[in-house]
Amino acid sequence: MKKITSLFNIRYPIIQGGMVWASGWKLASAVSNAGGLGLIGAGSMRPENLEEHILKCKKATSKPFGVNVPLLYPEMDKIMKILIDQKISIVFTSAGNPSIWTSKLKNAGCIVVHVVSSVKFAIKAENAGVDAIVAEGFEAGGHNGREETTTMVLIPLIKEAINLPLISAGGIGSGKSMAAAICLGADGVQIGSRFVASIEASSHINFKKAIVSAGQGSTVLTLKELTPVRMMKNKFYEEILELYSKGSSSDVLYKHLGKGRAKKGMFEGDIDQGELEIGQVSSQINEIKPVSKIIVDIIKDFNEALFTISAYKL
Amino acid sequence: MKKITSLFNIRYPIIQGGMVWASGWKLASAVSNAGGLGLIGAGSMRPENLEEHILKCKKATSKPFGVNVPLLYPEMDKIMKILIDQKISIVFTSAGNPSIWTSKLKNAGCIVVHVVSSVKFAIKAENAGVDAIVAEGFEAGGHNGREETTTMVLIPLIKEAINLPLISAGGIGSGKSMAAAICLGADGVQIGSRFVASIEASSHINFKKAIVSAGQGSTVLTLKELTPVRMMKNKFYEEILELYSKGSSSDVLYKHLGKGRAKKGMFEGDIDQGELEIGQVSSQINEIKPVSKIIVDIIKDFNEALFTISAYKL
Numbered sequence: 001m002k003k004i005t006s007l008f009n010i011r012y013p014i015i016q017g018g019m020v021w022a023s024g025w026k027l028a029s030a031v032s033n034a035g036g037l038g039l040i041g042a043g044s045m046r047p048e049n050l051e052e053h054i055l056k057c058k059k060a061t062s063k064p065f066g067v068n069v070p071l072l073y074p075e076m077d078k079i080m081k082i083l084i085d086q087k088i089s090i091v092f093t094s095a096g097n098p099s100i101w102t103s104k105l106k107n108a109g110c111i112v113v114h115v116v117s118s119v120k121f122a123i124k125a126e127n128a129g130v131d132a133i134v135a136e137g138f139e140a141g142g143h144n145g146r147e148e149t150t151t152m153v154l155i156p157l158i159k160e161a162i163n164l165p166l167i168s169a170g171g172i173g174s175g176k177s178m179a180a181a182i183c184l185g186a187d188g189v190q191i192g193s194r195f196v197a198s199i200e201a202s203s204h205i206n207f208k209k210a211i212v213s214a215g216q217g218s219t220v221l222t223l224k225e226l227t228p229v230r231m232m233k234n235k236f237y238e239e240i241l242e243l244y245s246k247g248s249s250s251d252v253l254y255k256h257l258g259k260g261r262a263k264k265g266m267f268e269g270d271i272d273q274g275e276l277e278i279g280q281v282s283s284q285i286n287e288i289k290p291v292s293k294i295i296v297d298i299i300k301d302f303n304e305a306l307f308t309i310s311a312y313k314l
Numbered sequence: 315m316k317k318i319t320s321l322f323n324i325r326y327p328i329i330q331g332g333m334v335w336a337s338g339w340k341l342a343s344a345v346s347n348a349g350g351l352g353l354i355g356a357g358s359m360r361p362e363n364l365e366e367h368i369l370k371c372k373k374a375t376s377k378p379f380g381v382n383v384p385l386l387y388p389e390m391d392k393i394m395k396i397l398i399d400q401k402i403s404i405v406f407t408s409a410g411n412p413s414i415w416t417s418k419l420k421n422a423g424c425i426v427v428h429v430v431s432s433v434k435f436a437i438k439a440e441n442a443g444v445d446a447i448v449a450e451g452f453e454a455g456g457h458n459g460r461e462e463t464t465t466m467v468l469i470p471l472i473k474e475a476i477n478l479p480l481i482s483a484g485g486i487g488s489g490k491s492m493a494a495a496i497c498l499g500a501d502g503v504q505i506g507s508r509f510v511a512s513i514e515a516s517s518h519i520n521f522k523k524a525i526v527s528a529g530q531g532s533t534v535l536t537l538k539e540l541t542p543v544r545m546m547k548n549k550f551y552e553e554i555l556e557l558y559s560k561g562s563s564s565d566v567l568y569k570h571l572g573k574g575r576a577k578k579g580m581f582e583g584d585i586d587q588g589e590l591e592i593g594q595v596s597s598q599i600n601e602i603k604p605v606s607k608i609i610v611d612i613i614k615d616f617n618e619a620l621f622t623i624s625a626y627k628l
Contacts, residue, residue, distance in 0.1 A: 002626075012628055119530050138452070139464040147531035150453040150464040152485035152494065153594040157530055160598075171466035180466065180494035182626055183619045216433050216471055217461035247561040280467040284474075299628050305497045306627055312316075312496055313620055314326055314613050 003165040004188030007111060007132060008090060009064050011035035012299065013188030014178070015134075015167055018068020018092055019142065020044035020277070021266040022196045022203040025053040029060035030200040030291035039092055043070040044263065047078040054086045064090060066111075071096025084108040095143060098128040106131075113167070115190075117145025122158045133162060134190050137170030141193050141279035144221055144228045152184065159185030173281035175301025179309070191298075193279040196266075199290045204269030207276060210234075214282040225250040226257065232276040236261065317479040318502030321425060321446060322404060323378050325349035326613060327502030328492070329448075329481055332382020332406055333456065334358035334591070335580040336510045336517040339367040343374035344514040344605035353406055357384040358577065361392040368400045378404060380425075385410025398422040409457060412442040420445075427481070429504075431459025436472045447476060448504050451484030455507050455593035458535055458542045466498065473499030487595035489615025493623070505612075507593040510580075513604045518583030521590060524548075528596040539564040540571065546590040550575065 004013040016023065016031040018039035028038030040057060042050050050067070057065055067088050069079060072095045080101060083091055091105050094115035105112045106129060114125035115134040122133050135158045137151030138144060149157070151170040159166055168186035172178055173194040181189050196203050197211040210232060221230045222240060231237065243253055257275070265274015289297075318327040330337065330345040332353035342352030354371060356364050364381070371379055381402050383393060386409045394415060397405055405419050408429035419426045420443060428439035429448040436447050449472045451465030452458060463471070465484040473480055482500035486492055487508040495503050510517050511525040524546060535544045536554060545551065557567055571589070579588015603611070 013626075137464065137466065139467050148534070149530055149594060149597075150451065150466065150485055152451065152465045152491055153453050153597065154530075156488060156490055156598055171464055174470060176470055176498050177466055179497035179623060179626075182623050183493035183497055184490050216463055216468075220462070280463060283463075283467065284470055302626075302628060306623060309493060309496050309620060310624060312327075312493075312616075314616055 002187075004132070004167060007165055008037050008066075010037050012295065014295065014298065015039065015092075015188060015190040016195045017169065017190050017192035018042070018066075019192050019196060020262055022201040023068075024202045025057035025060060026200045026202065027195060027198065027291065028053075028065050029057045030198070031195065031295070032061045032063040032065040034292045034295040036295055037090070038065040039068045040065070041068050042079055043068065043073060044267070047075055047082055050079060051082050051086070054082070054088065066090030066092055068092040068094060070094050071098070071101065076101075080104065083110070092134065093130075094134075098125045098130055102128045102130055115169070116158075117149065117154070118147055119157050119161045122162050126162045126164055130164065132165040132167060133158065134167040134169050135186075136190075137168075138221065139230075139280040140170030141219070141230050141282075142277040144230055146224065146228060148221070151181065155181060155184035155186050170279065171281050173279075173284050175298045175303070176305045177281070178298060178302050179305035183309075193281050194285060194294060194298075195291065196278060197282075197285050197288050198294055199288060203266050206269035206271050207266050207274075208288050210271050210276060211278055211282045211285055212288060214278070214285070216283045218283060219278060219280055223253060223257065226254055229275070229277060230279060232278055232282075234265075234274075234276060235272040236265075236275065316501075318446070318481060321479055322351050322380075324351050326609065328609065328612065329353065329406075329502060329504040330509045331483060331504045331506035332356070332380075333506055333510060334576055336515045337382075338516045339371035339374060340514045340516065341509060341512065341605065342367075342379050343371045344512070345509065345609070346375045346377040346379045348606045348609040350609055351404070352379045353382045354379070355382050356393055357382065357387060358581070361389055361396055364393060365396050365400070368396070368402065380404030380406055382406040382408060384408050385412070385415065390415075394418065397424070406448065407444075408448075412439045412444055416442045416444055429483070430472075431463065431468070432461055433471050433475045436476050440476045440478055444478065446479040446481060447472065448481040448483050449500075450504075451482075452535065453544075453594040454484030455533070455544045455596070456591040458544055460538065460542060462535065465495065469495060469498035469500050484593065485595050487593075487598050489612045489617070490619045491595070492612060492616050493619035497623075507595050508599060508608060508612075509605065510592060511596075511599050511602050512608055513602060517580050520583035520585050521580050521588075522602050524585050524590060525592055525596045525599055526602060528592070528599070530597045532597060533592055533594055537567060537571065540568055543589070543591060544593060546592055546596075548579075548588075548590060549586040550579075550589065
């Protein structure tokens, strides 16, 4: 029943999403120390940075932690070598084909989890031999699926299609939504946005403040012609809209996106010109909190949701 | 606690959405007889048809039922007169400003519920004096909000903003998602798509079969320049995509949409050229069932979800 906590040997079935420019060793170790599973996000790290973060994370926590690796990134051989040399026991892979790396990681003793946004890729990942699946809905921040399937619809669909432990992501920032995800058939949750607005995230304070200020409709899934991404509607987004209104080609959009937009926004704090990847659930986040408080509040809220629904037996 | 069942004097906190071309007296009375709240969808009816459906529904059930009225439709005075003359005790309003009709309906003794897709309009409806709110997420079929907020994110936001009983809609077609909605803070659910694929819905059999065949990604929220609508991706949708690719204006889109597309598809069964309004949850629907079976299955599934989550206290 408690598949996720047994699989990772953690107290709570809460995984912190491995996010670019937010989840370094400080965030990952804080989440693991608080009873969840912290993930170092390798997507925004050069191999040498990743190694440094792993070493620091090992010093900062004696609890299990993992690394998230977007498989389409360059220098994948170097990154995988570091994970194996450092005996990382939990690897989350995303944005790419799990059939290439899963068996190598598993042969090295890793638990491998793959992130998907569709039934089709969930089945592919199961066939590739992963140990668990993260299914991510349309409301999630960052890169996202083309089908636009929301968490509410996606989780039961994937639960029906696979036999692996299932982790729900997208739209989850409180104990209420965590309880909802479990009702839908998930065994645990992956939480991103809520942890970006934490003290320990390496995100720029300007970005954290922008998350706290966000309301309903502050984010949008855009750039579908390139790679669909959910981000905040800022000045950069208005420029994209302007390009759309002129019927610009993918090439023009790609050129305008340029390089380093995500770093510029999320790490360097350029709120106007950066790409600020964040989920719809930012509309529910009103305070920058330490990780320990975030987890305690989620658990309290989760138990309240359980109490509420227990009165509903029909 | 059980605000919705007390408010409507029904057994289960399940409302059948009042949908164009699907929910006449047969569907509404079947849902009410099975312990939910059936709604006649006035949106696709002339006043004289509506009156006939109300009379037939009264004969077919002794249980409470209601009428859904999209406020932007023509002949509103005539429709409201019928509702009041026929002593309809429950009216759901949508697609329009609730401040005009709410007090008139309430003075006539009606319970008034308004459908929204945003926090802003939920607060407006509360201020207009409605008795409850339906909050509808991005995954819902038919006309939908511009913010694209999913049910998972929308329900906690609206729960926080208002003090009225809250009904969750969008993405709900099983007891699992019903339990999820209640965890999120809803007091009950409104279910649309699942009831379209029922024996009793007046929808064309071709449309019902198309729902059963639908998979992930079979629907899309489109025509955002006119009124955003979630519908199936069919030949008509491909033509819209073609117009988009040419950078066509709203006028061109409007002209191509034309009149009677919804009726053509959902009532007359033209699967290629009709506008087939349905939710993402159609991907979870695999069988055309009688209403009584749909409700029994939802309750069974709901109680199973409660049992599952009860083991999760943290």
